[in-house]
Amino acid sequence: MSENHISIEDTSPLLDDLPILNHRDSEDDELIDDDEIKIRIVRTVPKGTILSSCINLCNTILGSGMLAMPSALAATGMGLGILLIAFCASCSAFGLFLLSQIAAQVGRKSSFFTCASITYPKAALFFDLAIAIKCFGVSISYLVIVGGLMPQIVAAFYPETALDSLWRSRDMWITACMFIIAPFAFLRRLDSLRYTSAVALMAVVYLLLVVVSFYFFPSQDMPEPPTFGEIEWLKFDSNFLSHFPIFVFAFTCHQNIFSVHNELEDNSSRQINKVISRSIGTSFVVYETIGVIGYLTFGSNVLSNVIAQYPASGIITGGQCAIAFLVLFSYPLQCHPCRICLDKVLPYGNPHDPNISTSRFTLITLGIMVSSYICAVTISDLSTILSLVGATGSTTICYILPGIFYYKLVETQRQLNERRPFLQILAMSMVVFGFVVMFTCLGNIFFGSGAAGH
Numbered sequence: 001m002s003e004n005h006i007s008i009e010d011t012s013p014l015l016d017d018l019p020i021l022n023h024r025d026s027e028d029d030e031l032i033d034d035d036e037i038k039i040r041i042v043r044t045v046p047k048g049t050i051l052s053s054c055i056n057l058c059n060t061i062l063g064s065g066m067l068a069m070p071s072a073l074a075a076t077g078m079g080l081g082i083l084l085i086a087f088c089a090s091c092s093a094f095g096l097f098l099l100s101q102i103a104a105q106v107g108r109k110s111s112f113f114t115c116a117s118i119t120y121p122k123a124a125l126f127f128d129l130a131i132a133i134k135c136f137g138v139s140i141s142y143l144v145i146v147g148g149l150m151p152q153i154v155a156a157f158y159p160e161t162a163l164d165s166l167w168r169s170r171d172m173w174i175t176a177c178m179f180i181i182a183p184f185a186f187l188r189r190l191d192s193l194r195y196t197s198a199v200a201l202m203a204v205v206y207l208l209l210v211v212v213s214f215y216f217f218p219s220q221d222m223p224e225p226p227t228f229g230e231i232e233w234l235k236f237d238s239n240f241l242s243h244f245p246i247f248v249f250a251f252t253c254h255q256n257i258f259s260v261h262n263e264l265e266d267n268s269s270r271q272i273n274k275v276i277s278r279s280i281g282t283s284f285v286v287y288e289t290i291g292v293i294g295y296l297t298f299g300s301n302v303l304s305n306v307i308a309q310y311p312a313s314g315i316i317t318g319g320q321c322a323i324a325f326l327v328l329f330s331y332p333l334q335c336h337p338c339r340i341c342l343d344k345v346l347p348y349g350n351p352h353d354p355n356i357s358t359s360r361f362t363l364i365t366l367g368i369m370v371s372s373y374i375c376a377v378t379i380s381d382l383s384t385i386l387s388l389v390g391a392t393g394s395t396t397i398c399y400i401l402p403g404i405f406y407y408k409l410v411e412t413q414r415q416l417n418e419r420r421p422f423l424q425i426l427a428m429s430m431v432v433f434g435f436v437v438m439f440t441c442l443g444n445i446f447f448g449s450g451a452a453g454h
Helices: 050-061 065-076 078-106 112-119 121-157 170-185 190-216 238-249 254-263 269-301 314-328 331-345 358-378 383-412 414-419 421-447
Strands: 002-008 027-033 037-044
Touching (some): 050 269, 050 331, 065 238, 078 112, 078 421, 112 383, 170 314, 170 331, 190 269, 190 314, 238 383, 383 421
Antiparallel strands (some): 027 037
């Protein structure tokens, strides 16, 4: 007598021709027995909650963009910068909403690839490649940030340590960090990262406390804050384009919205909208607070890494430790979608099967980690590279893909076309805006000074 496993997943009217998932994370088994065959029915039970989903999305959003937000406000003027943060947060939330509407039609098999398969099948691999490039670039930036912060932290705790000591070696710390995050990078589910994400978000709280406390209770060796007359409310010069990508890419988390939809226990539109609104809302408050108060503390002289501008002290060193921890454990959140997309792009994979074999999963993950490690130890200044990655990958993920996916999906389902023409117009408007941002930023990279991405 033989035994077969059949996995029961949410059905999708748009993906009936795709293979049934055989995914066994948390499952209830029911054994059906007859004289000739034994069938074990496996019911996959998603275990994600609104809290764990919000934590993961917030941790994806709140990366290195926090440190550069005060300088972005200094470049655009505080008044315009405040409006740009709100505008880009709204655009990001709208893009996430459109993707969640598409995911509801796809079911728990949703990904950028499956959405492309039912809208623009011939371009699906291109879309996944753009997402993989974006996530890969951001993961490199995280390693570079850690490699730059850790020698400073060592010098603060042990100032007698020689400059040529191994403990103050950038490459050594990047190598050590790769071993630390390796177990988390090999986790298959984003929901499994909810505990490290929650701890990493404590670093955001710490940074907020540092920025706020030093504004209201400045130390003696801090510069005088700008007066009301010295505050610039609106600026538009050569620095505007070099800092504008910070606002655009600060809210990038769209590569993980499908994993949230697939893993959330109750993934109804109402629950998904709660995750989106709370994640974007929380990030909006953090960016506005750090950006405005950081600018009001240092004025137009604020640096791109605001925490590096505060005078050396135990509190600042603690903040540097917190930021290093934050970006370190944000690395797996970039590795996860990068791996999923590369599985679709690389040869010998089944783009319609969401499950990756253990050997392929291991090889792709090792490839991402080794490649990002090599880039991080050989390149110390990634501002131009991240601008290129952000101007292409991030803009594609945030604005272009959500808009064209939704527009095409509605066009193929005429009953929605009558109910939501306004959303179609907004979706295509965001696509146009995305292309404008892309070509403007690319032009600035090749003909201007470049910019840093999220």
